[in-house]
Amino acid sequence: MTATVTDQRAYNFSAGPAVLPVSVLEEVRDELVCLPGARSSLLEMSHRDKVFVDILHDAENSIRSLLNISDDYSVLFLQGGAALQFSMIPANLLRGTEKSAAYIQTGTWGKKAIAEAKKEGAVNIVYDAADSNFNHVPSAEDYSVPADSAYLYYCNNETIQGVQFPSEPVCPDSVPLICDASSDFMHRPLDISKYGMVYACAQKNAGPAGVTVVVIRKDLLEIGSASLPGYLQYKNHAEADSEWNTPPTFAIWVLGKVARWLTNDIGGLEAMEKLNREKAGLLYNAIDSSNGFYTGHAKPECRSLMNATFVLPNDDLQSKFLSEAADNGLVALKGHRSVGGIRASIYNAMPKEGAQALADFMTAFASKNG
Amino acid sequence: MTATVTDQRAYNFSAGPAVLPVSVLEEVRDELVCLPGARSSLLEMSHRDKVFVDILHDAENSIRSLLNISDDYSVLFLQGGAALQFSMIPANLLRGTEKSAAYIQTGTWGKKAIAEAKKEGAVNIVYDAADSNFNHVPSAEDYSVPADSAYLYYCNNETIQGVQFPSEPVCPDSVPLICDASSDFMHRPLDISKYGMVYACAQKNAGPAGVTVVVIRKDLLEIGSASLPGYLQYKNHAEADSEWNTPPTFAIWVLGKVARWLTNDIGGLEAMEKLNREKAGLLYNAIDSSNGFYTGHAKPECRSLMNATFVLPNDDLQSKFLSEAADNGLVALKGHRSVGGIRASIYNAMPKEGAQALADFMTAFASKNG
Numbered sequence: 001m002t003a004t005v006t007d008q009r010a011y012n013f014s015a016g017p018a019v020l021p022v023s024v025l026e027e028v029r030d031e032l033v034c035l036p037g038a039r040s041s042l043l044e045m046s047h048r049d050k051v052f053v054d055i056l057h058d059a060e061n062s063i064r065s066l067l068n069i070s071d072d073y074s075v076l077f078l079q080g081g082a083a084l085q086f087s088m089i090p091a092n093l094l095r096g097t098e099k100s101a102a103y104i105q106t107g108t109w110g111k112k113a114i115a116e117a118k119k120e121g122a123v124n125i126v127y128d129a130a131d132s133n134f135n136h137v138p139s140a141e142d143y144s145v146p147a148d149s150a151y152l153y154y155c156n157n158e159t160i161q162g163v164q165f166p167s168e169p170v171c172p173d174s175v176p177l178i179c180d181a182s183s184d185f186m187h188r189p190l191d192i193s194k195y196g197m198v199y200a201c202a203q204k205n206a207g208p209a210g211v212t213v214v215v216i217r218k219d220l221l222e223i224g225s226a227s228l229p230g231y232l233q234y235k236n237h238a239e240a241d242s243e244w245n246t247p248p249t250f251a252i253w254v255l256g257k258v259a260r261w262l263t264n265d266i267g268g269l270e271a272m273e274k275l276n277r278e279k280a281g282l283l284y285n286a287i288d289s290s291n292g293f294y295t296g297h298a299k300p301e302c303r304s305l306m307n308a309t310f311v312l313p314n315d316d317l318q319s320k321f322l323s324e325a326a327d328n329g330l331v332a333l334k335g336h337r338s339v340g341g342i343r344a345s346i347y348n349a350m351p352k353e354g355a356q357a358l359a360d361f362m363t364a365f366a367s368k369n370g
Numbered sequence: 371m372t373a374t375v376t377d378q379r380a381y382n383f384s385a386g387p388a389v390l391p392v393s394v395l396e397e398v399r400d401e402l403v404c405l406p407g408a409r410s411s412l413l414e415m416s417h418r419d420k421v422f423v424d425i426l427h428d429a430e431n432s433i434r435s436l437l438n439i440s441d442d443y444s445v446l447f448l449q450g451g452a453a454l455q456f457s458m459i460p461a462n463l464l465r466g467t468e469k470s471a472a473y474i475q476t477g478t479w480g481k482k483a484i485a486e487a488k489k490e491g492a493v494n495i496v497y498d499a500a501d502s503n504f505n506h507v508p509s510a511e512d513y514s515v516p517a518d519s520a521y522l523y524y525c526n527n528e529t530i531q532g533v534q535f536p537s538e539p540v541c542p543d544s545v546p547l548i549c550d551a552s553s554d555f556m557h558r559p560l561d562i563s564k565y566g567m568v569y570a571c572a573q574k575n576a577g578p579a580g581v582t583v584v585v586i587r588k589d590l591l592e593i594g595s596a597s598l599p600g601y602l603q604y605k606n607h608a609e610a611d612s613e614w615n616t617p618p619t620f621a622i623w624v625l626g627k628v629a630r631w632l633t634n635d636i637g638g639l640e641a642m643e644k645l646n647r648e649k650a651g652l653l654y655n656a657i658d659s660s661n662g663f664y665t666g667h668a669k670p671e672c673r674s675l676m677n678a679t680f681v682l683p684n685d686d687l688q689s690k691f692l693s694e695a696a697d698n699g700l701v702a703l704k705g706h707r708s709v710g711g712i713r714a715s716i717y718n719a720m721p722k723e724g725a726q727a728l729a730d731f732m733t734a735f736a737s738k739n740g
Contacts, residue, residue, distance in 0.1 A: 008404045009403070009411075012410040015416065017413060017416060022403070025402060029399050039380040041395050046386065047579065049702070079580065080450050080601055081615045083601050084599070086599075087600060210618035230456070230457060246571065248580035248621070249387060331409055331410070332419070337418075
């Protein structure tokens with residue numbers, strides 16, 4: 001049966017929720033009705049059952065090990081997605097302070113984060129790429145961050161525009177750097193010690209929808225006020241080891257399996273980065289060698305390794321591209337409704353064969369229709 | 371393989387996350403790697419894909435149909451559990467008003483809700499059962515609710531204490547009645563038109579952890595301020611049809627399957643109530659006919675149909691009970707760490723055979739050890 005089911009699957013370029021490793025899906029399937037040794041499904045098990053607590057700790061430890069996270073940081077599993085983080089970050093770190101928070105705006109997700117932050121306190125947009133239609137990230141000399149900022153916030157990879165920071169923004173030592181890594185968490189090694197906080201909703205690069213990973217430096221836990229809604233105070237979750245209330249147990253289970261796959265099957269984040277660069281290279285090469293048939297949105301130096309965004313000469317060709325791609329087993333390639341065009345999301349779990357199949361299709365389509 | 375896996379399963383009396391229908395688990399397993407007709411797993415599918423949007427609407431419609439919910443109400447699928455509702459309710463309906471909110475406190479969950487409400491505004495505890503160790507719910511003559519209250523809040527079934535309201539509290543027409551139905555949602559028919567809002571985290575009686583169902587009268591959506599964190603404002607979720615941000619897609623999928631099981635396999639909420647009364651009757655009869663070997667916590671007139679709580683003559687016998695029960699395939703019977711004793715949770719998905727097996731075990735254990 002397995003082979004048949006797997007054969008029905010297409011290469012899925014969805015921007016999120018997004019492709020997961022087939023081996024992880026098969027493991028989840030096999031353990032779904034009765035978790036081995038547990039006498040019930042994981043879905044039916046108390047979050048305080050030792051079996052689940054071990055699963056939660058294993059997921060945390062896999063992430064800590066992959067990213068080399070020190071004990072100076074807490075790793076939390078929360079609900080509410082990046083959207084709730086947009087509010088929780090300023091509610092904890094800005095509300096009630098005399099400070100202002102610095103934001104770099106390089107796309108749709110950063111813009112949404114800024115809108116929520118403004119409800120909580122003073123926001124200082126130190127760089128805004130809106131005027132160039134969010135096609136790039138700034139260089140170090142393009143902006144400066146006041147040393148007394150509450151924090152500096154940025155989104156490392158803007159999925160809708162397909163622009164990604166090649167390295168961390170410049171940030172004064174006195175200012176905690178906060179990164180929305182929702183769409184590229186664990187896509188390459190990261191020096192967590194440079195950050196105050198890194199967070200990611202899981203459903204793009206790390207697992208299913210329903211869980212958000214927050215890696216936060218422990219001193220920052222002390223800033224949020226106890227007058228906040230309890231769920232919104234990071235400290236509550238850290239002190240309760242992500243069991244302040246019932247966590248999203250299934251999503252954490254799958255997230256842990258994906259982290260183990262990264263470690264055991266891929267061989268860690270350096271190997272993952274190498275593979276991701278190869279996959280992205282295939283697509284960008286298909287764009288660049290199309291004699292202008294495909295036009296990439298992002299400036300080449302900040303092209304995303306996760307989401308390749310491009311347009312075709314006209315809407316008719318775009319529709320034809322999507323339809324023929326689907327016939328060839330290449331699905332979910334339509335760009336975000338806010339920008340149009342084509343978006344190919346090639347997260348960690350997209351196999352190189354998938355990127356190769358799409359690149360081949362792009363080249364053939366361009367030569368037939370160009 | 372199915373038979374073997376099912377044989378490994380025990381009767382699972384966990385208070386939450388809790389037992390699910392085996393047929394639902396088997397369906398989830400069979401569709402996990404590739405959703406029929408969808409070319410990917412549900413876990414990998416965009417929440418804006420028509421296939422998932424249909425799944426979300428089907429889940430909503432099943433709930434609307436089971437509870438006969440009119441168009442005057444929105445049905446929302448949120449994250450953050452009951453714990454976030456403890457804050458969202460007063461943040462939307464109390465914060466910034468001149469009113470006070472009325473609360474009935476009959477157990478641990480009501481108490482937690484009150485603690486969060488006090489952060490948002492004036493709280494008026496109109497009845498408090500703490501002095502009697504939360505062993506009952508009040509009668510209509512025990513309390514009164516000021517007609518200008520922002521709302522009246524209560525928890526219909528207190529899982530930890532095992533006390534349940536046999537019918538709605540009395541509430542002036544001018545005051546929206548708000549019910550935490552987390553542990554008994556859809557356990558029997560409910561006249562939603564009596565309520566301003568009914569909500570339930572799913573992981574006790576309706577599905578897996580990670581989704582919370584909110585049924586809210588549409589006029590109440592207008593009260594919450596746009597200055598709230600976006601995720602906390604009910605109106606945002608209602609206007610976006612629960613897709614204000616990525617919803618917990620898997621949990622909604624399973625919740626929809628459970629609602630369909632209630633409709634098709636059980637035959638609706640009247641049939642469910644009849645079955646639940648039979649199951650609870652078996653356990654309470656085992657307590658009442660034990661000549662005092664078992665002592666129930668709740669007063670008989672407000673015994674929970676969902677969680678039967680009781681103690682044995684001493685701790686040694688309690689440990690022996692738990693250990694021998696597990697040997698007999700009856701697991702997760704330990705009472706909540708805050709109160710001790712035994713708690714048997716017999717939610718909708720616990721088959722009558724499971725309640726019968728526990729009742730038989732209880733009677734045999736009492737006669738051997740009494």
